[in-house]
Amino acid sequence: ETGVTQSPTHLIKTRGQQVTLRCSSQSGHNTVSWYQQALGQGPQFIFQYYREEENGRGNFPPRFSGLQFPNYSSELNVNALELDDSALYLCASSSPWEGQYFGPGTRLLVL
Amino acid sequence: GDSVTQMEGPVTLSEEACLTINCTYTATGYPSLFWYVQYPGEGLQLLLKATKADDKGSNKGFEATYRKETTSFHLEKGSVQVSDSAVYFCALTPGGSYIPTFGRGTSLIVHP
Numbered sequence: 001e002t003g004v005t006q007s008p009t010h011l012i013k014t015r016g017q018q019v020t021l022r023c024s025s026q027s028g029h030n031t032v033s034w035y036q037q038a039l040g041q042g043p044q045f046i047f048q049y050y051r052e053e054e055n056g057r058g059n060f061p062p063r064f065s066g067l068q069f070p071n072y073s074s075e076l077n078v079n080a081l082e083l084d085d086s087a088l089y090l091c092a093s094s095s096p097w098e099g100q101y102f103g104p105g106t107r108l109l110v111l
Numbered sequence: 112g113d114s115v116t117q118m119e120g121p122v123t124l125s126e127e128a129c130l131t132i133n134c135t136y137t138a139t140g141y142p143s144l145f146w147y148v149q150y151p152g153e154g155l156q157l158l159l160k161a162t163k164a165d166d167k168g169s170n171k172g173f174e175a176t177y178r179k180e181t182t183s184f185h186l187e188k189g190s191v192q193v194s195d196s197a198v199y200f201c202a203l204t205p206g207g208s209y210i211p212t213f214g215r216g217t218s219l220i221v222h223p
Contacts, residue, residue: 090155101157
């Protein structure tokens, strides 16, 4: 059974650019969630996908968008990057009544 | 809305000391409760969980009991090690939902 993987591990962008982060879910999990974790803070929920449909969204602007593929892998896209978007972005997959299994994260730095 | 409140850190202990990290929650219905651990530079790992009242989750010497009467899920360990140094997050998911609410995290520092 493979765990949750994310790519890339680190990324540096400049303000105004766009970024795509990728996540492969754990085998057997059809639900993927994305989180933003600023330094010293808990994860903040961005959105969740269940069977390729958005299943819930946190308090993030529309420039944060996502996608889930038939194999349940997922992408997070952020347009018009701002300095405050610098954070660790975590992907987690889950199945009913289990906790979420997190990937190692992508650390994004916006300059 | 749902919320999770954790004790503020950092918690600093000597090796082999007892640990308690308090966590209380507010939620409607019957949430599932979780503790996650985040080691420096890494993502979160599920440490333990409990899905109904009076359940006790345990893993790696840590344990927590789902107390519905006090809406609490305190994390405990009888003897901590330096390798337990990390940030610990309490979280809940409402019944029937996969969307968790996390606490702010409690940093644990264990000295030799």
